[in-house]
Amino acid sequence: MSDQPSTPTTISPVPDPTTPSTQAKKKRRWRDSMPEWIKQLPYLNLPKADPNYQLVKIDELNELMRGLDHHAQQRVRDDIAFLEQELLRLFRQRDSEAALQQNRYRKYQIGFISLATVATIIGGLQALYLGTAPRVIPYLAFAETLIALMATYLATISGREPPFPAWMNNRRRAESLRREYFRYLINLPPYDAVLGYERRMLLSRRAADINRGVFPEQEGPGGGAK
């Protein structure tokens, strides 16, 4: 789930009902009726992420657990409550930061593409009018200079706290935290080897490590250590 996000779950701020759960608020916007490529353009102001976002929806969980042994249900609910406190809040932060940086990155890139397009058009017009209307050439040259200055300005502001590595880092951590959530819930290695408080402490430690960008040497068999 890494697009885009919309990464993944990449965080399309306006997901359609067929997309998986995301933190994005479901709000209809003008671009809902636009062609798909326009829907994927960045937002001027990205909608705020849902602060109560859950990877496991409680109402659906209740439905799934119906008819199962009470102790088994309680064990799952206890794990989910602990994950909420120790991991999910970190996931939410990383996920929303990744969406924010992805939007920032694409905004700058679209800005450069727009400037490049205008610059190309001005260059074409200069060639066109060189012989027929030379008096407009200085104006076109001035416009070309303005484009160069705007591109430099954009490059300078995007160079401070570059959005691309921030997007990648946050998305990688968010996705790793998501997998860790289910690894703990399903009791996969390494959580199967410890019990009680040791198991909980192991999760806290691994979640904190992933959040600071230190990925466990191995996420476990098949876990795709990165």
Add this chain to the structure above:
Amino acid sequence: MTNNTNPPEAADPVVERATLEAMYRLFNRFTLDDQKRFYTSASQRHRSASRQVNSLRALFALGTGVASALAGLLVTSAFDPNGGCPVNMAVDACRNLQIIVSICTWGAVIMPSLAAALNILADLYQWDRLIAIYDAALENLEVADALSPDPEMPVPEYRNALQSFSIGALGVMADETAQWGQLIRTPEAIQAFVDAEKGKAERASSGPQPPTQP
């Protein structure tokens, strides 16, 4: 792979079985199904965006060709060799022709620029390659899904199947994230443009250059 996905603190076999079933239902719904829906939807959305942008690019390329050809035809056939209207042409007709030639000429300048912009946009979003990644991930998830435990399995087999199934699915997710991360790059055309414009801005900022001596 270890074979001890024991639910913690579940010594009672009935409780253990119920806990394993709860885990399976949870994982199946909130990981596997969610992920499958995401891959399917992302693939469809990217396919649609790619097709639309490609159509627009083709349309602009066609428009450029038509506009250039039409402008050339009108200039050579309707105007005299100096670019003026023939003496026998009405003033209004001459003016209309000049407007049409201007529109065609502007179109021949603007449309290729827009096509180039869409080209860079496609490079930025990498729709075609993302479609391939999501389609492959979806197929791999189906492979992981094939390992899902059967309700009639005894507890030890059920436990092993659940572990293989969930580890397989998490592995697909991890691989997809890694491939996606390697795919996303800033288009070279944008970087080249920024470098070129910085050079121009520096030259502009240094003020007008003195005329060189002949």
